Amino acid sequence: MNLTAELQWRGLLHDIMPGTEELLNKEPVTGYIGFDPTADSLHIGNMVPVMLLVHLQRAGHNPIALIGGATGMVGDPSGKTAERNLLDLETLRHNLACQEKQLRKFLDFETTKNPARIVNNYDWFQHLGFLEFIRDVGKHITVNYMMAKDSVKNRLEQGMSFTEFSYQLIQGFDFVHLYRTLGVRLQMGGSDQWGNITTGTELIRRMEGGEAFAMTAPLVKKADGSKFGKSEGGNVWLDPAKTSPYKFYQFWLNVADEDASKYIRIFTLLTQQQIEALEAEHAQAPHLRILQKALAADITERVHSKDDLEQALEASQILFGQGTTETLQRMQEETFLSVFEGIPQHQVSKAQLSEGIDAVTLLSEATGVFPSRGEARKMIQGGGVSINKEKLADENQRFNTETLLNGKYILAQKGKKQYFLIVAS
RNA sequence: GGGGAGAUACCAGAGUGGCCAAAUGGGACCGACUGUAACUCGGUUGAGAAAUCUUCGGAGGUUCGAAUCCUCCUCUCCCCA
Known part of the structure; x- marks a missing residue:
C-alpha cells in the first residue's frame, strides 16, 4: 500500500497538495516536519506528526525532524488568539534537547537505506542577518499574500506583533533551506500548519524555481468535540x-x-x-x-x-x-512500590501517626492530599474517600501505625480513579 | 488626540447601600447507574466544627453598614479622528 493510501485509511490525511501523491509513488522523497520547542517534553498531541514521519520512513522515504531553535524564538501564531510570550534562550535550549531525545525513540536513525535525521533551524538562522533576510527572502512574498493566511487574518482585529507576523517567512525559509541543502521536497504537519507550509512552497517556487509539496494531518479531537490530549x-x-x-x-x-x-x-x-x-x-x-x-x-x-x-x-x-485491603497487605514492598510508582506521594511523620490521627487531619493538614480540612470532610461525607481500598464512612475515624501497609504506606483514594500514596517516615 | 463602556469566584455572567460568601449557566470534583465508559440523575465547588474571618482590578474615603456611593491609580474594550 502506498503512503497516501496508508495515511488515508488511518485518518491521518487532511490536505494534500496536487502532485504530492505522484511524487511519492515515483521516487524516495525527503520530507520534514517541524516541532515547536514550547515545552521540555513532547505531549501526545505531538505524536500525530511523529507518526507521519514514522509512516514516511516505513514507506521508504527519508524523514527529517526539524526542531525549531529559531522558529521557537519567534512564536507561531497559528491557532493562537493572542500574542505569545517569548521563551528565554536557556529554556529554549533545554526544551530542544529534551524533545530531540524523545524524537529519537520513534524513528530509525541506524538504517543505511533511509535513516532519519534531526536538524535545528537555529543552525542556519543564527548567522543570517536581518537585512540579508528581508532582502533575499522577504522580497519574494507580498504582505498581501501573508495577510491572507488564517493565522494572520484571525488576528487582524486584536492585533499581532511584527514578530509573529513574520513567523511564516521564517518557517517558509526553513523549507527553502532544506530544499537547497538536503533536497527536501515535502513538508508535513498538522492542518493548522497548512498556511505556513504553503508559504514555504511558494518561496521555493519564487526563489529556486522549484516545486515542493505539502501534506497535513487533521487536528485530532475527541468524540465529544473537546480537545484531545x-x-x-x-x-x-x-x-x-x-x-x-x-x-x-x-x-x-x-x-x-x-x-x-x-x-x-x-x-x-x-x-x-x-x-x-x-x-x-x-x-x-x-x-x-x-x-x-x-x-x-x-x-x-x-x-x-x-x-x-x-x-x-x-x-x-x-x-x-479485585484489589482489597488484603491483597494490598500481602504485597511485597518492592512490588508495592513499583506498582505505585506513578501515583502522587505525600509524607506523614511516623510519630504523628503512632499517636493516632483522625481521617480529616491525616488527609489535609498532615499530608496535603486535600488542600483544606473542609474539603476533606465534605469529600468523606459524600462517600468519596477510601483508605487502603476501604471506603471511609466516618470523618472522625482514627488511624495509627496499624493502618500502614508494609509498615510504611497508606493508600488513599479520592473517588474511583485518583490514588495517593501516603508514606510514613 | 476626542468621546464612551467596563474590570465580580476556574470561566462566562447577574447583582448598583443592609435580606450578598455574592443569582444563573458552563467547567471541575464526588456519589448513584455503568464497561475504570457515554447518557441521566443527585451533591459539592473561599477558610473554619462553629462563632466568625478573608473576598467583588489596586489604594484611600463617605456611612451604623459598601461588590454597590466618592477620589486617585492601573488595566481592558468600543466608537470617532
Whole structure:
C-alpha cells in the first residue's frame, strides 16, 4: 500500500497538495516536519506528526525532524488568539534537547537505506542577518499574500506583533533551506500548519524555481468535540517524570469507544486487518475494552518500555481489579512500590501517626492530599474517600501505625480513579 | 488626540447601600447507574466544627453598614479622528 493510501485509511490525511501523491509513488522523497520547542517534553498531541514521519520512513522515504531553535524564538501564531510570550534562550535550549531525545525513540536513525535525521533551524538562522533576510527572502512574498493566511487574518482585529507576523517567512525559509541543502521536497504537519507550509512552497517556487509539496494531518479531537490530549492534570506528556507510565496507560484505557477506533489507527502501527479484528471482538463485549487495552498497551510500550507497560498493567489490575485491603497487605514492598510508582506521594511523620490521627487531619493538614480540612470532610461525607481500598464512612475515624501497609504506606483514594500514596517516615 | 463602556469566584455572567460568601449557566470534583465508559440523575465547588474571618482590578474615603456611593491609580474594550 502506498503512503497516501496508508495515511488515508488511518485518518491521518487532511490536505494534500496536487502532485504530492505522484511524487511519492515515483521516487524516495525527503520530507520534514517541524516541532515547536514550547515545552521540555513532547505531549501526545505531538505524536500525530511523529507518526507521519514514522509512516514516511516505513514507506521508504527519508524523514527529517526539524526542531525549531529559531522558529521557537519567534512564536507561531497559528491557532493562537493572542500574542505569545517569548521563551528565554536557556529554556529554549533545554526544551530542544529534551524533545530531540524523545524524537529519537520513534524513528530509525541506524538504517543505511533511509535513516532519519534531526536538524535545528537555529543552525542556519543564527548567522543570517536581518537585512540579508528581508532582502533575499522577504522580497519574494507580498504582505498581501501573508495577510491572507488564517493565522494572520484571525488576528487582524486584536492585533499581532511584527514578530509573529513574520513567523511564516521564517518557517517558509526553513523549507527553502532544506530544499537547497538536503533536497527536501515535502513538508508535513498538522492542518493548522497548512498556511505556513504553503508559504514555504511558494518561496521555493519564487526563489529556486522549484516545486515542493505539502501534506497535513487533521487536528485530532475527541468524540465529544473537546480537545484531545488533556487529562485531569492537563497535558499528557511523553516524559515519564511529567506523566507517569501508569497515568499514560490509564489515559488511553479511558478513551471513549469511538475515539479508541480512531486513535488506534492514528497512534499505532497495527494493520487494518488487525484493527478490524479487534473492533469486531470489541463489539462482541464492549465492557472488556479490548480496543482501549490494545491501544493503551501498544502506545505505552512504544513511548515508554515493555517494563513500564507491565508495571502499569499490574498497577491497574490491583487498583481497578479485585484489589482489597488484603491483597494490598500481602504485597511485597518492592512490588508495592513499583506498582505505585506513578501515583502522587505525600509524607506523614511516623510519630504523628503512632499517636493516632483522625481521617480529616491525616488527609489535609498532615499530608496535603486535600488542600483544606473542609474539603476533606465534605469529600468523606459524600462517600468519596477510601483508605487502603476501604471506603471511609466516618470523618472522625482514627488511624495509627496499624493502618500502614508494609509498615510504611497508606493508600488513599479520592473517588474511583485518583490514588495517593501516603508514606510514613 | 476626542468621546464612551467596563474590570465580580476556574470561566462566562447577574447583582448598583443592609435580606450578598455574592443569582444563573458552563467547567471541575464526588456519589448513584455503568464497561475504570457515554447518557441521566443527585451533591459539592473561599477558610473554619462553629462563632466568625478573608473576598467583588489596586489604594484611600463617605456611612451604623459598601461588590454597590466618592477620589486617585492601573488595566481592558468600543466608537470617532
